[in-house]
Amino acid sequence: MIKITIKCFSQVKYALGEKELVLEIDSGATTQDVEKLIRKKAINNLDNVSLSVAVNKKYISKVIVLNDGDEVAFIPPVQGG
Amino acid sequence: MIITPEKLNQWLDMGKSFTAVDIRPNEMIKELPLSKLNPVIADINSIPIINNDYVLICQFGIVTEGVIYEKELKNAYSLLGGAQAWDEFQLEKEDYSRWSRQTVLSEIGLEGQKKLIKAKVVIVGMGGLGCPAAQSLMAAGVGHLKIVDGDKVELSNLHRQPLYSSEDVGRMKVEVAKDKLERLNRDAVVEVSDLYLNEENGFGIINQADIVIDATDNIPTRVLIDRFSKESGTPMVYGGLFLYEGQIGVFNVNGGKGYTDLFPVSRPNKDNCSSTGMLGMLPGIIGNMQALETIKLIVGIKPNLAGKLLMYDGMNHSTQTIML
Numbered sequence: 001m002i003k004i005t006i007k008c009f010s011q012v013k014y015a016l017g018e019k020e021l022v023l024e025i026d027s028g029a030t031t032q033d034v035e036k037l038i039r040k041k042a043i044n045n046l047d048n049v050s051l052s053v054a055v056n057k058k059y060i061s062k063v064i065v066l067n068d069g070d071e072v073a074f075i076p077p078v079q080g081g
Numbered sequence: 082m083i084i085t086p087e088k089l090n091q092w093l094d095m096g097k098s099f100t101a102v103d104i105r106p107n108e109m110i111k112e113l114p115l116s117k118l119n120p121v122i123a124d125i126n127s128i129p130i131i132n133n134d135y136v137l138i139c140q141f142g143i144v145t146e147g148v149i150y151e152k153e154l155k156n157a158y159s160l161l162g163g164a165q166a167w168d169e170f171q172l173e174k175e176d177y178s179r180w181s182r183q184t185v186l187s188e189i190g191l192e193g194q195k196k197l198i199k200a201k202v203v204i205v206g207m208g209g210l211g212c213p214a215a216q217s218l219m220a221a222g223v224g225h226l227k228i229v230d231g232d233k234v235e236l237s238n239l240h241r242q243p244l245y246s247s248e249d250v251g252r253m254k255v256e257v258a259k260d261k262l263e264r265l266n267r268d269a270v271v272e273v274s275d276l277y278l279n280e281e282n283g284f285g286i287i288n289q290a291d292i293v294i295d296a297t298d299n300i301p302t303r304v305l306i307d308r309f310s311k312e313s314g315t316p317m318v319y320g321g322l323f324l325y326e327g328q329i330g331v332f333n334v335n336g337g338k339g340y341t342d343l344f345p346v347s348r349p350n351k352d353n354c355s356s357t358g359m360l361g362m363l364p365g366i367i368g369n370m371q372a373l374e375t376i377k378l379i380v381g382i383k384p385n386l387a388g389k390l391l392m393y394d395g396m397n398h399s400t401q402t403i404m405l
Contacts, residue, residue: 007401009392010323019394050346054403059343059390073403075392077344080322080359081210081298 002027002068012074015045032063034072049076084136084158086170100135109140113164114270116171139163172198180222193380194222200379201225203290205278205306207254209241209364210296210320217372219265229286230254231277241361278302288313292375295319307340316378320371324357325395327367331374334387338405343390363395
Protein backbone atom coordinates (compact mmCIF):
# COMPACT_ATOMS: atom_id res chain seq x y z
CA MET A 1 0.00 0.00 0.00
CA ILE A 2 1.05 3.60 -0.60
CA LYS A 3 -0.25 6.82 0.89
CA ILE A 4 -1.19 9.75 -1.37
CA THR A 5 -2.77 13.16 -0.84
CA ILE A 6 -5.68 14.27 -3.00
CA LYS A 7 -6.19 18.01 -3.58
CA CYS A 8 -9.75 18.83 -4.54
CA PHE A 9 -10.72 21.94 -6.49
CA SER A 10 -14.00 23.54 -7.52
CA GLN A 11 -16.72 20.96 -8.26
CA VAL A 12 -14.56 18.15 -6.84
CA LYS A 13 -14.25 19.94 -3.52
CA TYR A 14 -17.98 20.56 -3.34
CA ALA A 15 -18.88 17.03 -4.49
CA LEU A 16 -16.67 15.43 -1.83
CA GLY A 17 -17.07 18.08 0.85
CA GLU A 18 -13.29 18.08 1.39
CA LYS A 19 -10.45 20.24 0.13
CA GLU A 20 -7.89 17.55 0.83
CA LEU A 21 -8.01 13.78 1.34
CA VAL A 22 -5.30 11.33 2.35
CA LEU A 23 -5.82 7.91 0.81
CA GLU A 24 -4.11 4.54 1.12
CA ILE A 25 -4.14 2.78 -2.21
CA ASP A 26 -2.56 -0.33 -3.71
CA SER A 27 1.01 -0.11 -4.90
CA GLY A 28 1.01 0.22 -8.67
CA ALA A 29 -2.27 2.16 -8.69
CA THR A 30 -2.54 4.80 -11.40
CA THR A 31 -4.00 8.29 -11.67
CA GLN A 32 -6.90 6.74 -13.58
CA ASP A 33 -7.60 4.34 -10.68
CA VAL A 34 -7.68 7.24 -8.25
CA GLU A 35 -9.94 9.27 -10.52
CA LYS A 36 -12.40 6.35 -10.60
CA LEU A 37 -12.26 6.20 -6.81
CA ILE A 38 -12.95 9.92 -6.53
CA ARG A 39 -15.86 9.75 -8.96
CA LYS A 40 -17.30 6.82 -6.98
CA LYS A 41 -16.99 8.77 -3.72
CA ALA A 42 -18.77 11.72 -5.34
CA ILE A 43 -21.69 9.38 -6.21
CA ASN A 44 -23.18 11.03 -9.32
CA ASN A 45 -22.08 14.58 -8.66
CA LEU A 46 -19.12 14.54 -11.05
CA ASP A 47 -20.78 12.65 -13.89
CA ASN A 48 -20.74 15.56 -16.31
CA VAL A 49 -17.49 17.08 -15.10
CA SER A 50 -14.24 16.46 -16.97
CA LEU A 51 -11.16 16.45 -14.75
CA SER A 52 -7.58 17.42 -15.47
CA VAL A 53 -4.92 15.86 -13.29
CA ALA A 54 -1.72 17.23 -11.81
CA VAL A 55 0.77 15.14 -9.85
CA ASN A 56 3.12 16.98 -7.52
CA LYS A 57 1.98 20.32 -9.01
CA LYS A 58 2.73 19.28 -12.60
CA TYR A 59 -0.05 18.76 -15.12
CA ILE A 60 -0.02 15.29 -16.65
CA SER A 61 -1.73 14.41 -19.90
CA LYS A 62 -1.25 10.63 -19.65
CA VAL A 63 -2.11 8.01 -17.06
CA ILE A 64 0.84 7.37 -14.73
CA VAL A 65 1.61 5.03 -11.85
CA LEU A 66 1.60 6.81 -8.50
CA ASN A 67 4.29 6.68 -5.82
CA ASP A 68 4.12 6.86 -2.06
CA GLY A 69 3.77 10.48 -0.91
CA ASP A 70 2.48 11.82 -4.24
CA GLU A 71 0.08 14.74 -4.24
CA VAL A 72 -2.65 14.37 -6.86
CA ALA A 73 -4.82 17.34 -7.84
CA PHE A 74 -8.10 17.02 -9.72
CA ILE A 75 -8.96 20.20 -11.55
CA PRO A 76 -12.21 20.76 -13.42
CA PRO A 77 -12.56 23.53 -15.98
CA VAL A 78 -14.68 26.35 -14.60
CA GLN A 79 -16.76 28.57 -16.77
CA GLY A 80 -17.92 31.44 -14.59
CA GLY A 81 -16.76 34.92 -15.46
CA MET B 82 3.08 73.94 -46.31
CA ILE B 83 4.51 71.75 -43.60
CA ILE B 84 3.70 71.76 -39.92
CA THR B 85 5.67 70.01 -37.18
CA PRO B 86 3.99 67.95 -34.44
CA GLU B 87 5.18 70.54 -31.91
CA LYS B 88 3.56 73.43 -33.81
CA LEU B 89 0.36 71.43 -34.31
CA ASN B 90 0.25 70.76 -30.61
CA GLN B 91 0.58 74.51 -29.99
CA TRP B 92 -2.44 75.07 -32.26
CA LEU B 93 -4.40 72.64 -30.12
CA ASP B 94 -3.33 74.35 -26.90
CA MET B 95 -4.22 77.77 -28.32
CA GLY B 96 -7.65 76.57 -29.43
CA LYS B 97 -6.90 77.56 -33.01
CA SER B 98 -9.57 76.61 -35.54
CA PHE B 99 -8.36 73.97 -37.97
CA THR B 100 -9.39 70.58 -39.33
CA ALA B 101 -7.25 67.46 -39.19
CA VAL B 102 -7.77 65.12 -42.15
CA ASP B 103 -6.52 61.57 -41.85
CA ILE B 104 -6.01 60.00 -45.27
CA ARG B 105 -4.59 56.66 -44.10
CA PRO B 106 -6.18 53.26 -44.81
CA ASN B 107 -8.51 51.95 -42.08
CA GLU B 108 -6.10 49.30 -40.81
CA MET B 109 -3.41 51.93 -40.20
CA ILE B 110 -5.91 54.19 -38.43
CA LYS B 111 -6.93 51.34 -36.16
CA GLU B 112 -3.33 50.47 -35.42
CA LEU B 113 -2.24 54.02 -34.68
CA PRO B 114 -5.19 56.31 -33.92
CA LEU B 115 -4.48 60.04 -33.73
CA SER B 116 -5.11 60.98 -30.14
CA LYS B 117 -6.56 64.44 -29.42
CA LEU B 118 -6.91 65.51 -33.09
CA ASN B 119 -10.43 64.11 -33.80
CA PRO B 120 -9.60 63.90 -37.50
CA VAL B 121 -11.94 63.72 -40.45
CA ILE B 122 -11.28 60.44 -42.27
CA ALA B 123 -10.94 60.93 -46.01
CA ASP B 124 -9.81 59.06 -49.08
CA ILE B 125 -6.67 60.44 -50.65
CA ASN B 126 -8.51 60.96 -53.96
CA SER B 127 -11.52 62.77 -52.49
CA ILE B 128 -10.22 65.18 -49.90
CA PRO B 129 -13.13 67.43 -48.84
CA ILE B 130 -13.02 71.15 -49.60
CA ILE B 131 -12.20 72.99 -46.38
CA ASN B 132 -12.10 76.76 -46.17
CA ASN B 133 -10.11 77.23 -42.99
CA ASP B 134 -6.66 75.79 -42.27
CA TYR B 135 -6.41 72.04 -42.40
CA VAL B 136 -3.73 69.48 -41.71
CA LEU B 137 -3.39 66.42 -43.90
CA ILE B 138 -1.99 63.39 -42.14
CA CYS B 139 -0.59 60.19 -43.60
CA GLN B 140 1.52 57.55 -41.87
CA PHE B 141 4.95 59.15 -42.41
CA GLY B 142 4.19 62.61 -43.82
CA ILE B 143 5.51 61.80 -47.27
CA VAL B 144 2.27 61.15 -49.18
CA THR B 145 0.55 64.28 -47.85
CA GLU B 146 3.48 66.51 -48.79
CA GLY B 147 3.25 65.21 -52.35
CA VAL B 148 -0.53 65.61 -52.52
CA ILE B 149 -0.43 69.24 -51.39
CA TYR B 150 2.24 70.02 -53.94
CA GLU B 151 0.57 68.20 -56.84
CA LYS B 152 -2.96 69.46 -56.23
CA GLU B 153 -1.79 72.94 -55.19
CA LEU B 154 -4.06 72.80 -52.14
CA LYS B 155 -4.66 76.10 -50.37
CA ASN B 156 -4.66 76.42 -46.56
CA ALA B 157 -3.34 72.85 -46.38
CA TYR B 158 -0.50 71.67 -44.16
CA SER B 159 1.29 68.34 -44.24
CA LEU B 160 2.13 66.96 -40.80
CA LEU B 161 5.88 66.41 -40.76
CA GLY B 162 6.61 62.76 -39.99
CA GLY B 163 2.88 61.94 -40.17
CA ALA B 164 0.98 59.84 -37.64
CA GLN B 165 4.18 58.14 -36.47
CA ALA B 166 5.78 61.45 -35.51
CA TRP B 167 2.58 62.68 -33.84
CA ASP B 168 2.38 59.52 -31.77
CA GLU B 169 6.02 59.77 -30.73
CA PHE B 170 5.63 63.45 -29.87
CA GLN B 171 2.61 62.69 -27.69
CA LEU B 172 4.56 60.00 -25.88
CA GLU B 173 7.55 62.27 -25.34
CA LYS B 174 5.56 65.14 -23.89
CA GLU B 175 3.39 62.85 -21.76
CA ASP B 176 3.12 63.90 -18.16
CA TYR B 177 4.36 60.76 -16.46
CA SER B 178 3.68 62.05 -12.97
CA ARG B 179 0.27 60.45 -13.26
CA TRP B 180 1.98 57.07 -13.09
CA SER B 181 4.77 58.04 -10.73
CA ARG B 182 3.71 55.51 -8.09
CA GLN B 183 4.24 52.68 -10.53
CA THR B 184 7.11 54.06 -12.62
CA VAL B 185 9.14 54.34 -9.44
CA LEU B 186 9.06 50.53 -9.31
CA SER B 187 12.33 49.31 -10.75
CA GLU B 188 10.52 46.64 -12.78
CA ILE B 189 8.34 49.27 -14.53
CA GLY B 190 10.23 52.57 -14.85
CA LEU B 191 9.61 55.01 -17.69
CA GLU B 192 10.46 52.42 -20.32
CA GLY B 193 7.84 50.07 -18.92
CA GLN B 194 5.28 52.86 -18.84
CA LYS B 195 5.94 53.66 -22.49
CA LYS B 196 5.34 49.99 -23.32
CA LEU B 197 2.02 50.13 -21.47
CA ILE B 198 0.97 53.28 -23.32
CA LYS B 199 1.78 51.66 -26.67
CA ALA B 200 0.10 48.34 -25.82
CA LYS B 201 -3.16 47.06 -27.22
CA VAL B 202 -5.17 44.63 -25.12
CA VAL B 203 -8.40 42.91 -26.11
CA ILE B 204 -10.83 41.91 -23.37
CA VAL B 205 -13.39 39.32 -24.42
CA GLY B 206 -16.36 39.53 -22.05
CA MET B 207 -17.21 42.68 -20.08
CA GLY B 208 -18.82 40.98 -17.10
CA GLY B 209 -17.48 40.19 -13.64
CA LEU B 210 -13.90 39.63 -14.78
CA GLY B 211 -13.79 42.07 -17.68
CA CYS B 212 -14.93 45.12 -15.69
CA PRO B 213 -12.17 45.11 -13.04
CA ALA B 214 -9.54 44.03 -15.55
CA ALA B 215 -10.44 46.91 -17.87
CA GLN B 216 -10.53 49.46 -15.04
CA SER B 217 -7.12 48.45 -13.73
CA LEU B 218 -5.52 48.39 -17.16
CA MET B 219 -6.87 51.83 -18.00
CA ALA B 220 -5.72 53.21 -14.69
CA ALA B 221 -2.27 51.71 -15.29
CA GLY B 222 -2.02 53.56 -18.61
CA VAL B 223 -2.58 50.86 -21.21
CA GLY B 224 -3.07 52.99 -24.31
CA HIS B 225 -5.48 50.92 -26.35
CA LEU B 226 -8.22 48.64 -25.10
CA LYS B 227 -10.65 46.75 -27.27
CA ILE B 228 -13.67 45.47 -25.38
CA VAL B 229 -15.87 42.77 -26.85
CA ASP B 230 -19.32 41.77 -25.59
CA GLY B 231 -22.75 41.42 -27.21
CA ASP B 232 -24.60 41.59 -23.90
CA LYS B 233 -26.75 44.29 -22.31
CA VAL B 234 -26.52 45.42 -18.69
CA GLU B 235 -28.95 43.59 -16.41
CA LEU B 236 -29.95 44.50 -12.89
CA SER B 237 -28.49 41.24 -11.58
CA ASN B 238 -25.05 42.20 -13.04
CA LEU B 239 -24.59 45.27 -10.86
CA HIS B 240 -23.33 43.59 -7.67
CA ARG B 241 -20.20 42.29 -9.42
CA GLN B 242 -19.70 44.49 -12.49
CA PRO B 243 -18.72 47.87 -11.05
CA LEU B 244 -18.54 49.76 -14.35
CA TYR B 245 -22.34 49.69 -14.58
CA SER B 246 -24.93 51.60 -12.57
CA SER B 247 -28.70 51.33 -12.09
CA GLU B 248 -29.39 53.80 -14.89
CA ASP B 249 -27.34 51.69 -17.34
CA VAL B 250 -29.69 48.68 -17.21
CA GLY B 251 -30.74 47.80 -20.76
CA ARG B 252 -27.80 49.55 -22.45
CA MET B 253 -25.06 47.66 -24.31
CA LYS B 254 -22.28 46.80 -21.87
CA VAL B 255 -19.50 47.88 -24.22
CA GLU B 256 -21.04 51.32 -24.75
CA VAL B 257 -21.42 52.00 -21.04
CA ALA B 258 -17.95 50.62 -20.34
CA LYS B 259 -16.40 52.81 -23.05
CA ASP B 260 -17.96 55.95 -21.51
CA LYS B 261 -16.71 55.09 -18.04
CA LEU B 262 -13.26 53.91 -19.11
CA GLU B 263 -12.58 56.97 -21.26
CA ARG B 264 -13.25 59.13 -18.22
CA LEU B 265 -10.50 57.24 -16.43
CA ASN B 266 -7.88 58.17 -19.02
CA ARG B 267 -8.87 60.56 -21.79
CA ASP B 268 -5.67 59.86 -23.73
CA ALA B 269 -6.37 56.15 -24.12
CA VAL B 270 -8.31 54.64 -26.98
CA VAL B 271 -11.25 52.39 -26.14
CA GLU B 272 -12.50 50.45 -29.13
CA VAL B 273 -15.72 48.45 -28.84
CA SER B 274 -17.27 45.45 -30.52
CA ASP B 275 -20.89 44.82 -29.52
CA LEU B 276 -20.80 41.28 -30.88
CA TYR B 277 -20.00 38.01 -29.16
CA LEU B 278 -16.68 36.52 -30.25
CA ASN B 279 -17.31 33.66 -32.68
CA GLU B 280 -15.64 31.50 -35.35
CA GLU B 281 -16.01 34.22 -37.96
CA ASN B 282 -14.82 37.32 -36.11
CA GLY B 283 -12.49 35.76 -33.52
CA PHE B 284 -9.21 35.69 -35.41
CA GLY B 285 -9.52 39.29 -36.59
CA ILE B 286 -10.27 40.51 -33.08
CA ILE B 287 -7.43 38.64 -31.39
CA ASN B 288 -4.81 38.95 -34.13
CA GLN B 289 -4.66 42.76 -33.87
CA ALA B 290 -3.89 42.71 -30.12
CA ASP B 291 -0.71 42.28 -28.09
CA ILE B 292 -2.60 40.25 -25.48
CA VAL B 293 -6.11 38.80 -25.22
CA ILE B 294 -7.85 38.55 -21.87
CA ASP B 295 -10.37 35.74 -21.58
CA ALA B 296 -13.06 37.18 -19.33
CA THR B 297 -15.90 35.13 -20.73
CA ASP B 298 -18.44 33.01 -18.89
CA ASN B 299 -18.59 29.93 -21.07
CA ILE B 300 -16.29 27.13 -22.13
CA PRO B 301 -16.96 27.10 -25.91
CA THR B 302 -15.78 30.74 -26.16
CA ARG B 303 -12.71 29.96 -24.05
CA VAL B 304 -11.85 27.18 -26.52
CA LEU B 305 -12.26 29.60 -29.44
CA ILE B 306 -10.08 32.23 -27.76
CA ASP B 307 -7.41 29.60 -27.16
CA ARG B 308 -7.52 28.53 -30.80
CA PHE B 309 -7.21 32.06 -32.19
CA SER B 310 -4.61 32.91 -29.55
CA LYS B 311 -2.50 30.00 -30.79
CA GLU B 312 -3.08 30.80 -34.47
CA SER B 313 -2.20 34.49 -34.09
CA GLY B 314 0.58 34.09 -31.52
CA THR B 315 -1.26 36.47 -29.16
CA PRO B 316 -0.82 35.38 -25.52
CA MET B 317 -4.05 34.59 -23.65
CA VAL B 318 -4.64 35.59 -20.03
CA TYR B 319 -7.34 33.26 -18.78
CA GLY B 320 -9.64 33.70 -15.78
CA GLY B 321 -12.48 31.50 -14.57
CA LEU B 322 -14.71 31.31 -11.50
CA PHE B 323 -16.63 28.73 -9.52
CA LEU B 324 -18.33 29.76 -6.27
CA TYR B 325 -15.52 31.04 -4.02
CA GLU B 326 -12.70 29.79 -6.26
CA GLY B 327 -10.94 31.29 -9.22
CA GLN B 328 -8.44 30.12 -11.82
CA ILE B 329 -5.86 32.28 -13.60
CA GLY B 330 -3.54 31.09 -16.33
CA VAL B 331 -1.26 32.67 -18.92
CA PHE B 332 -1.34 30.59 -22.07
CA ASN B 333 0.26 30.33 -25.50
CA VAL B 334 3.29 32.49 -24.69
CA ASN B 335 5.99 31.92 -27.33
CA GLY B 336 4.26 28.76 -28.51
CA GLY B 337 3.77 27.49 -24.96
CA LYS B 338 0.83 25.44 -23.81
CA GLY B 339 -2.73 26.69 -23.88
CA TYR B 340 -6.18 26.28 -22.39
CA THR B 341 -7.10 23.24 -24.47
CA ASP B 342 -3.80 21.54 -23.61
CA LEU B 343 -4.81 21.80 -19.96
CA PHE B 344 -8.50 21.07 -20.49
CA PRO B 345 -8.62 18.91 -23.63
CA VAL B 346 -12.10 17.63 -22.80
CA SER B 347 -14.00 20.47 -21.24
CA ARG B 348 -17.70 20.04 -21.57
CA PRO B 349 -19.93 23.04 -20.99
CA ASN B 350 -21.94 22.56 -17.81
CA LYS B 351 -24.72 24.33 -15.99
CA ASP B 352 -22.46 25.85 -13.34
CA ASN B 353 -22.52 29.60 -13.88
CA CYS B 354 -23.07 32.67 -11.77
CA SER B 355 -26.84 32.56 -12.13
CA SER B 356 -27.19 28.92 -11.10
CA THR B 357 -24.48 28.55 -8.43
CA GLY B 358 -24.16 32.13 -7.15
CA MET B 359 -21.21 34.48 -6.79
CA LEU B 360 -20.02 37.22 -4.47
CA GLY B 361 -18.83 40.26 -6.40
CA MET B 362 -15.42 40.37 -4.73
CA LEU B 363 -14.24 37.12 -6.28
CA PRO B 364 -14.37 38.31 -9.91
CA GLY B 365 -12.86 41.56 -8.61
CA ILE B 366 -9.86 39.65 -7.26
CA ILE B 367 -9.44 37.33 -10.25
CA GLY B 368 -10.03 40.08 -12.83
CA ASN B 369 -7.36 42.19 -11.16
CA MET B 370 -4.97 39.24 -11.11
CA GLN B 371 -5.55 38.91 -14.86
CA ALA B 372 -4.76 42.61 -15.24
CA LEU B 373 -1.59 42.17 -13.18
CA GLU B 374 -0.41 39.28 -15.36
CA THR B 375 -1.21 41.35 -18.46
CA ILE B 376 0.92 44.23 -17.21
CA LYS B 377 3.78 41.81 -16.44
CA LEU B 378 3.59 40.36 -19.95
CA ILE B 379 3.56 43.79 -21.63
CA VAL B 380 6.48 45.15 -19.61
CA GLY B 381 8.37 41.83 -19.54
CA ILE B 382 8.37 41.23 -15.80
CA LYS B 383 9.19 37.79 -14.42
CA PRO B 384 8.19 35.62 -12.69
CA ASN B 385 4.75 35.49 -14.21
CA LEU B 386 2.12 32.84 -14.76
CA ALA B 387 3.17 31.89 -18.30
CA GLY B 388 2.67 28.15 -18.69
CA LYS B 389 1.04 27.87 -15.27
CA LEU B 390 -2.41 27.67 -13.75
CA LEU B 391 -3.03 29.35 -10.42
CA MET B 392 -6.03 28.39 -8.35
CA TYR B 393 -7.26 30.78 -5.68
CA ASP B 394 -9.67 29.86 -2.89
CA GLY B 395 -11.48 32.88 -1.48
CA MET B 396 -12.63 30.96 1.60
CA ASN B 397 -9.23 30.50 3.20
CA HIS B 398 -7.19 32.63 0.76
CA SER B 399 -4.98 29.72 -0.23
CA THR B 400 -3.44 29.37 -3.68
CA GLN B 401 -1.97 26.50 -5.60
CA THR B 402 -0.04 26.77 -8.82
CA ILE B 403 0.54 23.93 -11.23
CA MET B 404 2.93 23.79 -14.17
CA LEU B 405 1.51 22.92 -17.54
